[in-house]
Amino acid sequence: PRTAICLSADIRTCFDNIKQSLLGRCLEQAGMPAWMRMGDMKEYLDLVAHPRIAGAEECEDIKYSKAAKTGAGETPEILRILLWWALTDVVRKWRRQDRGWELEGWEETRTPAMSHMMMFDNIFLIADSDYTAQAMLDDVTKAFWENLGMSWKPDSLELLRSTTWERIKSMKAWIADEGCWKEVKEVSEMRILGGMVDGKGTSR
Numbered sequence: 001p002r003t004a005i006c007l008s009a010d011i012r013t014c015f016d017n018i019k020q021s022l023l024g025r026c027l028e029q030a031g032m033p034a035w036m037r038m039g040d041m042k043e044y045l046d047l048v049a050h051p052r053i054a055g056a057e058e059c060e061d062i063k064y065s066k067a068a069k070t071g072a073g074e075t076p077e078i079l080r081i082l083l084w085w086a087l088t089d090v091v092r093k094w095r096r097q098d099r100g101w102e103l104e105g106w107e108e109t110r111t112p113a114m115s116h117m118m119m120f121d122n123i124f125l126i127a128d129s130d131y132t133a134q135a136m137l138d139d140v141t142k143a144f145w146e147n148l149g150m151s152w153k154p155d156s157l158e159l160l161r162s163t164t165w166e167r168i169k170s171m172k173a174w175i176a177d178e179g180c181w182k183e184v185k186e187v188s189e190m191r192i193l194g195g196m197v198d199g200k201g202t203s204r
Contacts, residue, residue: 003163004101004201005133007125008190009173010156014121015075017150018082020044020065026085027078040074076120083118086147090139091115099136101126116140119193122156133159134171137184145176154182160190162199 011017020041027037044065051059094100100113115136117124123140127133144150157173171184189196195203 003128003161005127005130005159005161006190006192006197007127007133007137007171007184008156008158008160008192009123009137010153011121011123011144011150012153012177014079014150017148018078019149022082022085022148023078026081029085030081040078079120080118082148083123083144086143087116087140090143093139094136099127099132101128117193124192130161130171137171137173141174141176151175151177152182154178157182157184158190159184159186160188160197160199161186162201 024037024041027040028034032040047064049062049064051062053059094113094115098113100115102113114126116126125133125136125140127136141152152173152175154173154175159171172181173184174180175182189198191197197203
């Protein structure tokens with residue numbers, strides 16, 4: 001039987017780590033005109049926090065800049081543009097190497113193999129063997145760290161496989177901001193885009 005492997009991982013403190021310098025560059029690459037980029041970024045620059053502690057003297061104001069607001073309506077789209085920019089070269093490489101999972105009828109439609117999905121700060125990688133999945137995980141880990149300075153939440157790393165064919169001893173992810181390897185936990189069910197899916201492809 002064909003093997004399907006899905007890796008899931010969340011980016012640690014994703015929205016708080018979005019940098020203004022990267023955001024402007026990515027919005028430009030996405031085709032947004034300069035006046036719109038400035039308007040989009042203006043509300044995140046030169047912000048002031050007013051700390052208050054009950055029973056204590058007033059603290060000095062804290063000036064700061066932030067690239068995205070957690071829970072803001074435009075934040076998911078901003079994040080999508082950033083991640084798309086960071087993975088551009090990786091996805092091109094995967095297409096050259098036929099990485100991912102070939103959908104039924106791909107020979108007729110020439111549709112590229114499904115290699116990944118993204119939902120906010122949650123990334124899913126789709127592969128046809130453990131070795132391919134490990135290589136894809138390494139590619140994304142490197143791209144996110146070198147391009148965005150982002151790393152994985154160690155406890156979010158999960159692996160779901162349909163069979164044990166071509167299985168390696170374990171799969172590991174590099175936690176770049178801690179400088180260590182973390183073993184990916186194998187699960188019998190995985191939450192994918194809001195639904196639970198098991199190794200047989202059954203969803204609920």
